[in-house]
Amino acid sequence: MQVAFVSFETVHHRDTETNQRFRTVLEILAERGHDVHCYCAGFWAGEESTFEQNDITYHAVSTGLEARTSFYLRLPFVLAAANPDVIHAAAQPAGQVIAARWGSTLARAPLVVEWYGDGGIDETRWTRLATGRPDLIVTPSELVGTWVREHGADGDIVDPVPNPIDCDLTRDVGPGEAVDVIYARRLDDGANLESMLLALAELRDRDWSASVIGDGKERETYERLASDLRIDDRVTFLGELSLEERIAAYRGAHVFAQTAERCVFPTEMLWALAAGCVGIVEYHANSSAHELVEGWNRGFRTTSEAELGEAILAAGDLEHREYDDRFADYDRSAVADRYLESYRALQEDHGIL
Incomplete structure (x- = not known):
């Protein structure tokens, strides 16, 4: 054609x-x-x-x-x-x-x-x-x-x-370091990473680790916030990574948190879900991310930092996966x-x- x-x-x-x-x-x-x-x-x-x-x-x-x-x-x-x-x-x-x-x-x-x-x-x-x-x-x-x-x-x-996404590539890349929660996005005004950091701070008496993928003008602000919340020893800012490096990180992670205020399609979240992550979405009127997790038993939709923290705890009861064939249609x-x-x-x- x-x-x-x-x-x-x-x-x-x-x-x-x-x-x-x-x-x-x-x-x-x-x-x-x-x-x-x-x-x-x-x-x-x-x-x-x-x-x-x-x-x-x-x-x-x-x-x-x-x-x-x-x-x-x-x-x-x-x-x-x-x-x-x-x-x-x-x-x-x-x-x-x-x-x-x-x-x-x-x-x-x-x-x-x-x-x-x-x-x-x-x-x-x-x-x-x-x-x-x-x-x-x-x-x-x-x-x-x-x-x-x-x-x-x-x-x-x-x-x-x-x-x-490329499902064959997702399967072929080996899993990276094990981490409980992962976030990936350009760290700009719309990243809203503070929602995840505040939710994790409420769980500081629990045993968890988190990674943040991405860079941008707000990165130092978020690093300072993690320090102010006294969780900087458990949150690792990885900066920009290649696609293969990101897939490896997703395959090693248990939960992917999507909190951005605006998103016409959550591509990084989709890569993470196909790589086996449990998906947690903070709902925003100008984000479509919730569409990926509606009606799915490994997806959570939240509306506040408190609900986000509760969802992270609930996700811990779900099995860890390194690939999910539910997303083959993508x-x-x-x-x-x-x-x-x-x-x-x-x-x-x-x-x-």
């Missing part, structure tokens, strides 16, 4: 969660042998109009990010000439969705829009116009699906598809199948198949 992806800005321009998610979708389809093309602003050196990397062909529709209007004007005709089976566009900027809609009309191909929602969804006229253009809108969670519907999207075309191959099934259904609806 030939899929034309549209993203004015890519992870090569700016490394954001949204751009990382979009690249992942390209990669998992390219891994399955599909013909994957990305129409974007040029980011490579030289005058060539295309650039190939990891079985993905990038096409420079404009010369750079400063040429947004040119990108919008040229895109419909570039897509029509490419004649793809499906067009799959990133939601932001909203203008590219409208341009991609014109391209899909000319190419007679269905339009899918990837709406990740990292950083929120702008309340603009262009956003509302964009929600009405696709044949399908893919979001990472029910939370973002709700946001998109609130901005005018038809709920029948919104489909939550999670970020994928594997890269399974998520790729979700996209391919959606593409084929849209093609049937358009009378293409």
Whole structure:
């Protein structure tokens, strides 16, 4: 299948969660042998109009990010000439969705829009116009699906598809040091690590150990808080780790605590749950993390530091695992199948198949 992806800005321009998610979708389809093309602003050196990397062909529709209007004007005709089976566009900027809609009309191909929602969804006229253009809108969670519907999207075309993980890699990496509680996230204003530290401080008369993975501008603040709470001898700040190092840490840990105030999809938590961790989520209105543990007997949803501490104690009664096959549906191959099934259904609806 030939899929034309549209993203004015890519992870090569700016490394954001949204751009990382979009690249992942390209990669998992390219891994399955599909013909994957990305129409974007040029980011490579030289005058060539295309650039190939990891079985993905990038096409420079404009010369750079400063040429947004040119990108919008040229895109419909570039897509029509490419004649793809499906067009799959990133939601932001909203203008590219409208341009991609014109391209899909000319190419007679269905339009899918990837709406990740990292950083929120702008309340603009262009956003509302964009929600009405696709044949399908893919979001990472029910939370973002709700946001998109609130901005005018038809709920029948919104489909939550999670970020994928690699289950084979999870099984292959050996377990790291045993630890009772682990946390992983960028340590910034939204980390809310204090919830976990305060909960652990209430359990200082118990025997436990904890690790924190991640770095950021608030790391020193959190280290001082652990010291002030007199638990710094049992909380280890590990800093940034590679994916394999993080998986090893998760396989050695018993509980993964998710307390961040904003999270469109808890990717690190998913890696940890697949690696056998019990999941404890502190509920927040702008976080989708609770969606991963609802209805699961190894998951806890809490609303306060006191409940978080109680959940950590209760989790101690559950067996330690180093892998959980419950999360096989989140594997890269399974998520790729979700996209391919959606593409084929849209093609049937358009009378293409």
